[in-house]
Amino acid sequence: MLLPTVVIRSCPNGFSASVKFIAVFALFWSVAFSVAAADGKAIFSANCIACHGSKGEGNAQLGAPNIGGMEASYLARQLANFSSGIRGSAANDNYGAQMRAVVAVLKTDADRTAVANYVAGMPRAVSKNVIKADLANGSTQFNAVCSSCHGSHAQGNQQMGAPSLLGTDPQYVERQILAFRTGLRGVKPEDKTGALMRVGANMLPDVKSAHDVAAYITTIKP
Numbered sequence: 001m002l003l004p005t006v007v008i009r010s011c012p013n014g015f016s017a018s019v020k021f022i023a024v025f026a027l028f029w030s031v032a033f034s035v036a037a038a039d040g041k042a043i044f045s046a047n048c049i050a051c052h053g054s055k056g057e058g059n060a061q062l063g064a065p066n067i068g069g070m071e072a073s074y075l076a077r078q079l080a081n082f083s084s085g086i087r088g089s090a091a092n093d094n095y096g097a098q099m100r101a102v103v104a105v106l107k108t109d110a111d112r113t114a115v116a117n118y119v120a121g122m123p124r125a126v127s128k129n130v131i132k133a134d135l136a137n138g139s140t141q142f143n144a145v146c147s148s149c150h151g152s153h154a155q156g157n158q159q160m161g162a163p164s165l166l167g168t169d170p171q172y173v174e175r176q177i178l179a180f181r182t183g184l185r186g187v188k189p190e191d192k193t194g195a196l197m198r199v200g201a202n203m204l205p206d207v208k209s210a211h212d213v214a215a216y217i218t219t220i221k222p
């Protein structure tokens with residue numbers, strides 16, 4: 001800030017003032033710009049890697065799903081839902097409670113958008129977790145119940161807010177279906193997309209089918 005002032009001291013006043021203004025403006029602009037650009041990555045590195053991994057690949061042991069490459073709008077909505085308690089605030093939601101504690105570091109929509117965009121920009125992290133199940137029943141249930149919202153290849157439906165399920169950890173998928181069925185997730189009045197998924201989860205005839213359909217989804221090719 002000192003340097004431009006010294007250099008332009010001998011110039012006529014108007015010129016000096018405008019140069020100073022430009023110098024100060026440029027400085028602010030570059031600071032603001034570099035902070036905004038760095039945010040998502042910096043937030044992720046400092047707060048998320050421990051559980052979700054450096055590539056967003058997830059950690060089945062910790063129950064942290066693979067999130068790399070998911071839709072930015074879906075990720076941002078989930079982060080906002082954890083922040084507001086729409087998701088993760090039920091008394092016995094131990095996994096959700098972990099995320100509720102973490103998202104306290106995301107103070108604004110801008111923080112959530114930045115980290116969501118950063119995670120969405122990662123290559124899709126495909127879960128290597130394999131579970132044994134009745135794949136024939138899984139296929140039947142998927143085509144009867146899930147494909148209408150998540151797409152015939154589980155590719156998702158942006159308009160409906162239904163995320164792609166391709167590559168998602170099957171244990172996590174099963175746990176989420178049960179969370180929607182038991183009302184751990186998707187019951188708050190503001191949770192419109194959660195309410196849709198509750199309908200889907202409750203259309204499955206039994207708990208075994210949640211396991212089977214989760215396993216079947218891992219066999220779907222994009």
Ligand code: HEC
Nearest residue numbers: 047048050051062063064065075078095096098099102115
């Ligand atoms: C202490 C471990 C832990 C940390 C740290 C953590 N997460 Fe999570 N995260 C979890 C767990 C466990 C879940 C699953 C919650 C559930 O089952 O509902 C989860 C779920 C999520 C989801 C929902 C995924 C989906 O498919 O709906 C998103 C998005 C997410 N985390 C993003 C983040 C971001 C961004 C950070 C860093 C700011 C972060 N997490 C830090 C453990 C963690």
Ligand code: HEC
Nearest residue numbers: 145146149160161162163173176193194196197199200213
């Ligand atoms: C009526 C439409 C609809 C049907 C049917 C439906 N879903 Fe969903 N599903 C959604 C929407 C919308 C969401 C996003 C919920 C949110 O925003 O929290 C969702 C979310 C999910 C999630 C959470 C993803 C994550 O990363 O946490 C899983 C898992 C899931 N659905 C699996 C299924 C399976 C398996 C079926 C079939 C048994 C199914 N869904 C049927 C609309 C539907």
